[in-house]
Amino acid sequence: MDSSLQYPPDTDLRKLLRFERGSGAIWLGERRMLLLHTTALSALRKDLITSVGTAHTRRLLTRMGYASGLHDAEFANKTRGDRSLEDMFLVGPQLHMLEGAARVTPLHLKMDIAAGHYEGEFRWDDSWEAHAHRLAYGVTDEPACWILLGYASGYTSAFMGKLILFKEVKCGACGHDHCHIVGKPIEEWSDGEAYRPYFEDDSLLDKMDALSQQVEALKTRLEPSTSGGMLIGSSPAFQQAHDLMLRAANTQVTVLLTGETGVGKERFARALHAHSDRASGPFVAVNCAALPAELIEAELFGVEKGAFTGAHAARAGRFERADGGTLFLDEVGDLPMAAQAKLLRVLQDSEIERVGAESARKINVRVVTATNVNLEDAVAQGRFRRDLLYRLNVYPICIPPLRERLADIEPLANHLLARFTALHNKRLNGLGDRALQALMHHDWPGNVRELENLVERGVILATQGATVEVEHLFPNMPASRQDGVDEQGRLAHIVPADSAALCERIVDSGVPIEELEAQVLAMAVERCDGNLSGASRLLGLTRPQLAYRLKRQQSGEAST
Template sequence: MIKYPENLDLRRLVHFSADNGTIWLGENRMLLLHAAALSSLRKELINSVGREHTRRIFTRMGYASGTRDAELAKKIRGGQNPIDAFVVGPQLHMLEGSVQVTPLKVEMDIPTGKFNGDFRWDNSWEAEAHVKEFGPQQDPVCWMLLGYASGYTSAFMGRFVLFQEVECTACGSAHCMITGKPVEEWPDAAEHTRYFEDDAIVSRLLELTTQVDMLRSSLEQQRQIESMIGSSPAFQRAYDLVTKAAATSVTVLLTGETGVGKERFARALHQTSSRANGPFVAVNCAALPHDLVESELFGVEKGAYTGAHATRIGKFERAEGGTLFLDEIGELPLAAQAKILRVLQEGEIEHLGGDKTRKVNVRIVAATNVELQVAVKNGKFRADLFYRLNVYPIVIPPLRERTLDIPPMVSAMMEKFSALHNKRTAGITDKAMKALSAYQWPGNVRELENMIERGIILAPQDGWIELDHLFPSLNVTDDMDSSISDSGGLEEKRPPEQARLCDAFLATGLSLDEVETMLLTEAVERSSGNLAGAARMLGLTRPQLTYRLKRNQDANLPKE
């Protein structure tokens, strides 16, 4: 029988935060559920979809939980001997309240993939719940626990290790007993591996509803192009305006903070319009030197200026029949603004240095992250051009107003950068995703994209993207206020500043009365003798402060 190492390192990973309603195991969010609730779910599923499908659901739930805990085991005890690292799984299974695990035999060699293990289970919640609802059984019923053991060991060993329950208390045995070994070593593996496979359970239950949902989804996908991800109300308002504008030839003005994705919205407008087969030409007006703006936009005739050795067409002619996206249009000089106004009104341009007008068939989509109305008042932007552009304004919401869109955006970005950097990851931890949703995103979508790329690069191969991979230089607090004590109860997790303050007080050698006197005196002095103000500063009422001051004064009077 294998002796467990101390589990203090695991208990320290469990944190309870009653104020914000979260429980954490490392960076994975946990739930403290009534066993009776899971028992009711089990009963409802068995009665609804049958024993086989219910077993598959619970087995896959356990498998997913086990794989998560295996990643944690490698991180916490990766440098220890393999057995001490491996038994993190059984120890966590007990810490999570699922079952008491006694390792009877563990033979393992990770490089060769060898594994053979026997474990005894006591106090299985699944066996107790099943017998309570359905009475004694002929076959083992610890499906979720078995899925956990298989998922944990498979992830830990890097190969599929299948566990089977050879004894179960639901069948009258004194203990539950499980045995695990590589799947190919089980002659009856096929009878058990089917419970680990994906199954279209929902389609079996609600086939008609699913078909309707799929139809709606396909219609929605026709409306949205690949690069546009979002279902939040703020995103949908902006996207609906784009969809309506796409059916017309109206000039569109996109406004919003830097990094919100104005060019993506412009491309979406182009690709869903009748001009989709034409070119989409994007111009960053802020990057154009002022003395070259007109030649870049409208073209130049040979000999128009020194160095103009040939006639060259500009961006407007390159976008013929399509869309010209003028990003940061507020940075254009006034002379160029006047010519753009003429294009909007007359649909024609002139090359720099030429006197011949040319008709152009171009749709203009402009974008800016500055207040053009303010620029108009300051004389930096033409009022007539502003009113011509502002016919159809679309405000692109900042990322902090569309937090519902962050998870699907993160998934798409992870897929993109995993392929780009040839890096596989297991996913992103719950705590990291919570931090992404709570972050204010001053750089918006562009900042999120850069952060996910950094996370892909820093995360270990096949590992999880964790909080410090995304915010390596920021002091991100975890807002957790309690953990598990050595006795298994809740204990307060004191903020580090409190610990530093206590260290400073204790280092002075002052008594508690002397510390109190010092604080009272300091508060009175800082409030210029105003006792009410001093009391507020100390979190006391004025009578309480007066009493404490008098008590300290009396204590310091010389005794007769």
């Protein structure tokens, strides 16, 4: 491809730029954006140069731009994947202008992806980076648009599948009236290898991250990890519950885990077992609510041969299977009263009696129980033994719901993403910004279990190599009120496509708005069989508002 380039209309990009009134967030498609003062960025550059020197600052900022360019190449493919290569490639320069980075004028472009050939020249006017550098240091001898150059290299490299190096042959920071950049494969530059370190993963931050990972790896060898990788969280509510679990782990105290459905009570029980001196023994989990009432005693305590019809052989129960380890009784509040009496004896005497047996058996089992109901209420209603409650409630741990652990949602989601990408053999670029925001604002009635389900669904629905977006997690999420940028660069309310199409049909119909309103009101009332409360909910009105509109319509008809 070789052309004197002409930009395609950027209407498609402007439509994707949204200003969300409710949250104050700015979005470009599914990616969260940010408006920053150039003076703040200039101060950051200056502090970095002072702290780590010019060379390393250049490397850091170049890699920052490079990473941004790689992501924008994916965005370009998603936005204009059905257009020509030229139109798709020009998303990058047009985004630079839309985001205020510089005014970009294409001068020369040749691209042949199959052959690996690339030549590109662009003019930048009003580069923010050149301006910021010149404000801090005056006119310099060396080009200074490091972030923008890194962006151009990352963006083009993603298209070409090989490293494309851009250089500034003119820079506003050097006193020129504009910047001029030239790009071609790094091996075609005579000094290209000198620039390769700017794009390699050996920066100071990368080294610090690698050292941090090595330290964490060593720590996991020296001591048990937080629940063996089962529990993740740093929020105060989670840490309080986690600390209580660790304190109880190496004792023999009976622990009662409470909390809403899906908060991870079994994970806490497993973590308690993993940190205890019983970790080498078995961990047996029983959901008491899932066992039929007539079979629960046999399941828990075992059965002797011939104890009842169908008992053709003796069989050990869950308590015996857990001997030397931990037995976790989930939904313990659903145990029948007879089983509660036997459980109380186990806790008091450390022995069980199989159904149909004439003698007891000694066992060495630590019992951990869990419930999502209020056992005090169950006692008051006669459904649970008070003496058993006293035995179980020696050491209660209340696990907080996910909505009270906002700081834990993102690390939990990323941990689950890593697990499910491995499970489903997917390679993904993480969770999108809007997806993460949606997770943070969800009320989580199903807690961590619901988060697991959402992330797994997102992994399955996301395209290989892409990002998990909000529509993969919440397919039916309604659009929030947003503003965008019109052709004149002004903020304007963005009407959803389906709403805009409906409005067009209404206008084209020629039906007077009063008549249309009367028809809509009548239809809503008819659908709800004359129930005004139901009709008002259907229309998004209060009942008085609907009554007023209906009265107004009737008054209008009477006056005619």
